[in-house]
Amino acid sequence: MHTLNNRSRRRLAWGFISLEISLGLIVAAVVGFYALRSTLRDSTINSAYIQADQIKKIRDGLSSYAKINATALVAGSAISGVSNILQPTVAELTALQMLPAGSSTLATLNRSPFVMRLTVSPSGCTLxxxxxxxxxxVRDPFLGKGDVASTGRYDGTIVGAILERLGGDGFARVAPNANLVSAAGSFNYTNSTNFAHPTITVNGQPYPAGVVGMRIQPFTPDGVAAAGSGVSGPCPGGSINTVEAAGTGGTGNGNQCFFTYPPVQLGSSATVLNTQTSTIGTLTVRCLAVNGSSTINIASLTCAKK
Incomplete structure (x- = not known):
């Protein structure tokens, strides 16, 4: 009967040990790979959430601008500090203190500019x-590694996470040349020159997939109009309340400004101070003739935390 000598036994044992070590290294490598992939995915999602927060902050600034200047928007009147009243820029809203000082004009993830637009409808309507x-x-699509916008590909993980964070007012184009649709399917924006990309085309059309944005809540402004005949009377006094203090989000006590202004003669202005003790701010209103009535227009507005 053939028997193994000590040297053979040692070689056989070492062979089993080597196999176990190799299998252990393979298992460790597989586990490490999936752990790394999970970590990278978590990092991507966290970055997408930061991007969503930036979009939301700019949306909130645009919403404040629209509400404060609603009368001028309806009338098509000039708004101090804004070149195109229906297309304000991040820099203009920052200068008007609708956005925190130092707000970036570019998206954090893809360094793309923001596009903002307001509409007043129906045409020719009044207050x-x-x-x-x-x-x-965000003008440019969010691309994954190796993606080329002209092929219609984009990073679905980033777009999905941004939409999740933005909630019901978020929207995206999830297929090239398709309309922009909300995450909940409650509204959509039809492709038009307002959404056309200046340099990217997919199959000859300027509507790449992977573009994400957020709408303001539509509203109907009542405005402030003078009583009496025509435009000869002064604008009555009034108030503008719950104005967001720059950089606070405007929620909770001590993060808002309240203003009360007196009657203002047609063509004249009035400047008043914020009435709250925890914030500082200044409001200047003008009395203008709009559509046959004397109407208050916001000339300038500031609000900041003390």
Whole structure:
């Protein structure tokens, strides 16, 4: 009967040990790979949430701008500090203190500019019958490694996480040349020159997939109009309340400004201070002739935490 000598036994044992070590290394490598992939995915999602928060902050600034200047938007009147009243920029809203100082004009993830637009409808409407709507979106699509926008590919993980964070007012184009649709399917924006990309085309059309944005809540402004005949009377006094203090989000006690202004003669202005003790701010209003009535227009507005 053939028997193994000690040397053979040692070689056989070492062979089994080597196999166990190799299997252990393979298992460790597989576990490490999936752990790394999970970590990278978590990092991607966290970055997408930061991007969503930036979009939301700019949306909130656009919403504040629209509400404060609703009368001028309906009338098509000039708004101090804004070149195109229906297409304000991040820099303009920052200068007006609708956005925190130092707000970036570019998206954090893809370094793309923001596009903002407001609409007043129906055409020719007056205060009390108009609807002001609007949105902000990141102009360029969010691409994954190796993606090329002209092929219609994009990073679904990033887009999905941004939409999750934005909630019901978020929207995206999830297929090339398709309309922009909300995450909940409650509204959509039809492709038009407002959404056309200046340099990217997919199959000859300028509507790449992977574009994300957020709308403001549509509203109907009542405005402040003078009683009496025509435009000869002064604008009555009034108030503008719950103005967000820059950089606070405007929620909770001590993060808002309240203003009360007196009657203002047609063509004149009045400047008043914030009435709250925890914030500082200044409001200047003008009395203008709009559509046959004397109407208050916001000339400038500041609000900050003390």
């Amino acid at each position: 009390g019958s108009c609807v002001i709507d609007g949105y902000v979106y």
